[in-house]
Amino acid sequence: MTTAPTQNSFRNQPDERGHFGQFGGRYVAETLMPLVLELEAEYTRAKADPAFQAEFDDLLEHYVGRPSPLYFAPRLTEELGGAQVWFKRDELNHTGAHKINNCIGQILLAIRMGKTRIIAETGAGQHGVATATVCARFGLPCVVFMGATDVARQAPNVFRMKLLGAEVRAVTAGAATLKDAMNEALRDWVANVHDTFYIIGTAAGPHPYPELVRDFQSVIGKEARAQMLSRVGRLPDLLVAAIGGGSNAIGLFHPFLDDPDVKMLGVEAAGHGLDKEHAASLAGGRPGVLHGNKTYLLQDADGQITEGHSISAGLDYPGIGPEHAWLRDVGRVDYTSVTDTEALDGFQLLCRTEGIIPALEPAHAIAAVKKIAPTMDKDQIILVNLCGRGDKDIFAVAEHLGVEL
């Protein structure tokens, strides 16, 4: 279905040491190193096991609701007056976002490894909800670490996780947001290595996480590629996806990386603006080491990590998955950024033209499409990953629009 990687492929990263060029790697404390190596070995065995793939595929079909539809957006296309805009509808998945694809894959790995306790970090709560969901499905205890600031502003998702049987631990350390939640999850993992599996939510962290999260999320791009070929008989001209850690984007992009005519655009969160507070690690950061991998990070001259800001809690992270850092440096994927205000416009644009309320994360991708589509020909095709639905964001959006609910 997808083209096989060739010698000059963009699809045969990482190397055997888990590096994507200079990025990625395994920058973890010694206590975790044996676990990370064990996970890599188990993942290698799982990839070669047809039963593992079959169970993953079955759960995605019957539990998650895949394949997600490929949708042509006629009124948005008409309004923008340029290229055709199509959406990969991953917001229709069970739990409302692409996050569940990865959680299914990782919990199957955890079970293979005989682990009996699951931990996860979450920012906005989407990955926490998806993790709590698969833990309920498989009957494993689940602890979700969430910054105390995020616990306060994402109350509905906190309640969802609790309904699903997860314990939500509010992290007060540091700035009490996503990066601190990840620190705390790593601390828990170090102290519970014997029985605990850490389900990381994005295509980042120590090798093999960036690789395996990408592989599990690549179902998005594999489906989209086949659906495009079957619906219009050709590949899209441009793929667009929002980027926080970058898991939905790499999931869409990866199966197309060796299609030279398909351009790709990742959209970071420019927050209040790149000269102010933002979460655009590629645009405003430089390479460094955090949370187990080397990648572009928001940091000061001394290498101290600075806080990201975005209207979207899901993009509010000071780093980015290492494969994106590499794809940017080798020039295969272009990256841009849009501000909070532009994302709010994109959010409303999709609501109004297509009757779809997107999450604030893909609203960033829509805002980028709003700028690009009019510059392209009408017979060209843009495919956007609609990676999450906006139910979780209506309170935040109302507040930003000055509406009292």
Added chain:
Amino acid sequence: MNRLQSAFSRGPALVTFVTGGDGPTAEILDALVAGGADVIELGMPFTDPMADGPAIQQANLRSLGAGTTTAEIFRIASAFRARHPDVPLVLMGYANPMITRGPEWFAAECVKAGVDGVICVDIPPEEDPELGPALRGAGVALIRLATPTTDAARLPAVLDGSSGFLYYVSVAGITGLQQAAQASIEEAVARLKASATIPVAVGFGVRTPEQAAEIAKVADGVVVGSALVELVAQHGENAPALVGELTRALADAVHGARSA
């Protein structure tokens, strides 16, 4: 014999950790030396201290909140070296502040400041090229960590390229919380010493002179950090005297273990 070798040659050594820039660091370091500490670990503060428990996390944030920079850490180190020409000084911290200006820059600064060794929590042997060659090239010891999860197959990789001493993290966990059972420490130290040609120091969760004395019976060194850092948290400007008292008790216990 270099300063680290000399410190461990006298029998079991007391290794003490405090976070640089948290409280009156120069006075605290002097109190550690006066109290009988054999090796000084100076923590480089980092925004995201993933391997540390609450006490050292908060010390990191207090230090950064007070405006501590990497340049300030090296100023503290240089001044310490001027005051204490013979006491080994080791920097301990996380990768990003160490490599952010390039590992050669960091190694050169260590040499200029009289730093004897470096402990980097999040650069395992697998990522050694990030820092190890620069330190070894500059003659600065790279002190690696071994943990309860470091099995026999992995130990040679941990030892390869490490020098100064081997820091045995006695619990699978973060700093300052749990305490390992003496029996498990004895078993691990015996296993490590069978392979290591450098001294083996034991840390994480060691808080009292009694614990330190027990460990010193089998190990070449005992590391105490969080208990000292907590004194700094509680007493701030008045911490040096109390740090000195606890250090004296720990040093007597560790040094007494060799004659006991």
